[in-house]
Amino acid sequence: MADTTVKRERGSEETNELHCEVKKTKVDDNNGGDGVGAKSQNALSGFKTSNVLSVNAREKRIVLHGKVADEDAVVILEKTPFTEDTMDQVFKGSTLKLDMKNYIYSTYQLQASPHYNEIKTTLVCPATEKHISKYKHQESFFVEETKKDYETITLPFIEDQTTFSLEWVYNILQKKAEVERIVYEDPDPDTGFILLPDFKWNQKQVDDLYLIAIVHRMNIRSLRDLTAEHLPLLVNILQKGQMTILERYSLPSSKLRVYLHYQPSYYHLHVHFTKLGYDAPGCGVERAHLLSDVIQNLQSDPQYYKNRTMYFPLREEDKLLSKFKEAGRL
Template sequence: MLPQKPPVFPDGERILAVPQDKHASCFWMGWTGLRGCEKIGLSGEGTDAVVILEKTPFQEEKIPDLLKKAMKAELQMQNDIYCTFYLSPPPELSEIKATVVYPATEKHIQKYLRHEVHLIRETWEDYQNITLPFIQSQSFSIQWVYNILEKKAETERIVHENPDPSNGFVLVPDLKWNQNQLDDLYLVAVVHRREIKSLRDLTAEHLPLLRNVLQEGKEAIAKRFGVPGSQLRIYLHYQPSYYHLHVHFTAVGHDAPGSSVERAHLLADVIDNLAVDSTFYQKRALTFPLRADEPLFKKFQEAGKV
């Protein structure tokens, strides 16, 4: 058991609220001490900290309590069969998750600050002149991907494998999915071939591989989790978060991060595009989002492309 300590946060010299989404708020402050936390090693003067506050989701089993408890309620609107109240629930029915990073460096603060996102419209020439040299200059380690493919890690997590070295792949649950419920189902198919960095490298030569991923991936998920193919969003990211070809399988009812039109490409569309034109992805412009603080954004900016 961890000790239970009440953190009482004082006013900081500077507080910068950076709402990450409607229900999470993130900010940093000139830290002047975290009362009550000394015992667990958190105390300081004038040191920055990042505190992320999140309202936790409703728990279904607590809803009857929420409806029965007497609490302050302010009627806001009444019209025909509709009315709206603002309720002030008692502490035991409210919950906020607070994640504290302390002491926080400038890098931590930058990570949590909200940065502007811009869309890049990358032509094939932009890819060759800007994106590809950038990817090659970075030594992204993808040893963890090879560990999965070589059965050195996550072996027990494999849901399906087609072992063919050129048209095969491994299907594993994504780390974002805890597998406790199907609502946010998220799996990833990682191909055995190692030379396909992204969508930009795909040609008609890869159609058998892509069709295997689509067909066998759906079948394996239906068999293991009972979710039919029609309830799966199956797509690639461009830019991907690592440059070894992989395909995302998410529950269509789940707004998975990265499933927006500016980053996701449906595998079925990719297959149709390649079937019509083998060099589709070596000639067409592709849109993708970049945060203004990302190094690749600066490259596009320097080239006068943003």
């Protein structure tokens, strides 16, 4: 299962580099920009493609590996979605070239004005082997993780990832970065969180709404750490997250999908809010756990996620997958 979307890295071994990963060429301050939303010099004018890491025709996305000024780089190009408020101008200012006509059916090539042809561009530079591997199409394998497996394989793997930190997460929580992107904050140290848009969402339409709630507590890594003690935190995230989205985006809770990932992309507890109907990356049953289900499970069994067997996919070059193979569990 290829995953070429821009997301925070899984594991603290990789997250230090990720703070520099999510950059669009038009907002790169190191290339003459004045900050978020400002235009900059073309940081990709000298990009030389080495190979194509993946292509997703359905999502209109391509991921390239190459060089920028002799440094390894990954470039992600994504066609931006249509917005209803621009359609009239798109048609008025465009030209049509007929491809085929048969009875009442015809197809055309529509040439729209340049400013309607934006391509969301993400630059990862300098890119490490981890980034290149992450965006490369790879086969996935389903893993069965018992309580013992977590204690003897997964937890030691997580705790061994000490080379880098979750600095980018702490920057958000401490208001050192992305302050202008915060949609809502509950500052309570035990039950509070910060809600902000995921980088996969351009915030121009609600059809693909995608927000992330990052908790203030530093000692909860994933679903496996949750017990009944954390129910006030989880209920608070669900209720206040839904309320904020209703007030700001006019989307009721009945149109939201609220869930956690296991395995997560990074080991600091966070919750995903996406619009129901949007096929968000990672929202499938093999990885996503509805927050409402998590709350009910912990209400029924305070140690539910400490004891249960968990199932999740890992890509073929994932180091955690190697650990499960070495232990004879795959």
